[in-house]
Every structure is written in structure tokens, then in C-alpha cells.
Amino acid sequence: MSNSIDDLLELMARLRDPEGGCPWDRRQSFATVAPYTLEEAYEVADAIDKGDLDALRQELGDLLFQVVFHAQMAKEQGAFDFHDVAAAIVEKMVRRHPHVFGQAEYRDEGELKAAWEAQKARERAAAEAHSVLDGVALALPALVRADKLQKRAARVGFDWPDANGALAKVEEELGEVRQAMAEGDARALEDEVGDLLFAAVNVARLLGIDAEQALRRANAKFEKRFRRMEADLTEAGQAMEALDLDALEEAWQRAKEATAHE
Numbered sequence: 001m002s003n004s005i006d007d008l009l010e011l012m013a014r015l016r017d018p019e020g021g022c023p024w025d026r027r028q029s030f031a032t033v034a035p036y037t038l039e040e041a042y043e044v045a046d047a048i049d050k051g052d053l054d055a056l057r058q059e060l061g062d063l064l065f066q067v068v069f070h071a072q073m074a075k076e077q078g079a080f081d082f083h084d085v086a087a088a089i090v091e092k093m094v095r096r097h098p099h100v101f102g103q104a105e106y107r108d109e110g111e112l113k114a115a116w117e118a119q120k121a122r123e124r125a126a127a128e129a130h131s132v133l134d135g136v137a138l139a140l141p142a143l144v145r146a147d148k149l150q151k152r153a154a155r156v157g158f159d160w161p162d163a164n165g166a167l168a169k170v171e172e173e174l175g176e177v178r179q180a181m182a183e184g185d186a187r188a189l190e191d192e193v194g195d196l197l198f199a200a201v202n203v204a205r206l207l208g209i210d211a212e213q214a215l216r217r218a219n220a221k222f223e224k225r226f227r228r229m230e231a232d233l234t235e236a237g238q239a240m241e242a243l244d245l246d247a248l249e250e251a252w253q254r255a256k257e258a259t260a261h262e
Helices: 005-015 023-027 030-050 053-076 082-096 109-126 142-155 163-183 186-206 211-235 245-258
Strands: none
Touching: 005 053, 030 053, 053 082, 082 109, 142 186, 142 211, 163 186, 186 211, 211 245
């Protein structure tokens, strides 16, 4: 059986139908569905990280369902429908690709990227944006949002000349964390740790590193090593919680070495 987007739209309308639809689906709102939308986007990213194309196919379907869900709720309010969503993104992508759909020519990728950003700036101006930072979504993961805020500020010259300046800022913020720790000021400590993380994102950005992706890789590396350490200690008949920190560090180093080439 071949199903089309129209079948999916009809299915969503049926789920939301006041007469005979699903009680759970009918109760939902944009706000209650939004967390599921974010979750599905992360699951798409997870499938990509794992290189699992079958999982990617399924997760993309789940994410598409989220788009259809929001569009159906908007349609019920007379705001817009799925076809309006599709038409808007087609129009936007055509507008942002004049080198494909028009006569524009760019000498290299850098020039193309500059033109892309200039077009986005014109769109923000047309939408009456009042700050270069307008439009950076609050719901973004904190590292991603920090990177985007910094890039926006950099467009108007508010930036370090290179990563060395940003690295010096990390060292400065680390000193302020130590000072807040010594003073026992919990509120100040939270603020200073936040500043330290923000400064670290600046370093990553100026080195051309995606901070979110770098942290995801670090998380995966830690998880692999920790699981190996757990397995090794279990095989040796040792309970992790019964070992002191020195013994745990030795086990960690063995696990680190064992997983170095995996």
C-alpha cells in the first residue's frame, strides 16, 4: 500500500476529529506537543550520529508527524494549514538560492554564505526586527543558542579577533568560578559557571568547532569508557561503590586505553 502526504493529513484530521477521534490527540495544544517535537528532532540527530539509515527513515517520519500535528491544530484555528507551511518554505528557499533559481553567481562558498546571511538580515529587517539577536529561538539547546548569539554579535564586529582572546576569557572566567567557590556564594557560582560555559563556546566557535557536536562526542566517549570500566570491574568481582577514588582512577585509565581505538 502506497501512502502519500495526503493520507497522513487525513489521518491527523481523523485523530483530532471531535466526533470519534483520539481523546489524547484532541486534548493537545501547540505548547503540549512542542516537547515531543523537540524530542523527535533529537532522535533524528541520534539516528544520524549512529549511521542507522533505517532508524533515520522512521525518525524522520515521526518528525514529519509532528509538523502535521502542529499544522492541523493551526488549521482548526483558521491560521494556516500544512500546504501553507510547505508553500512558505519553498518560497523562502527559492528566495535564498538566487544562484540556483535566478541569475546570481558566487565565486566561492564564502561569498555564497555571505549572500545567504545578507538575505536573512533583509528578511529580519522586513519583519521589523529591532536587534541583530532577534530570531534566535529561546527553545534551542543552550550550547547551540550561545553559538548563534555569538555569531550574530560577530556580524556587527563584536567578537574576539581570534581564539586566543576567547581562550584568555575562559581562563578569566575560571578564576571567577574559583572566587565564587571560595566565597560560598551559590548564586554567583551559578552565574560564573554559566559565563565559563559561554566563553568555552566562543573558543569552539572561533576554532571552527561545533560546540554542541563536540559535547555530544565527549558524552559518547565518556559513556563508552564508563560502561567498559563497569564491565571490567564486574568481571573482576569488584563493586564500584566499594573502591576508593585512586582505584577507580586506575580502572578508568584501563578502560580509556582499552577503548582508545574503538
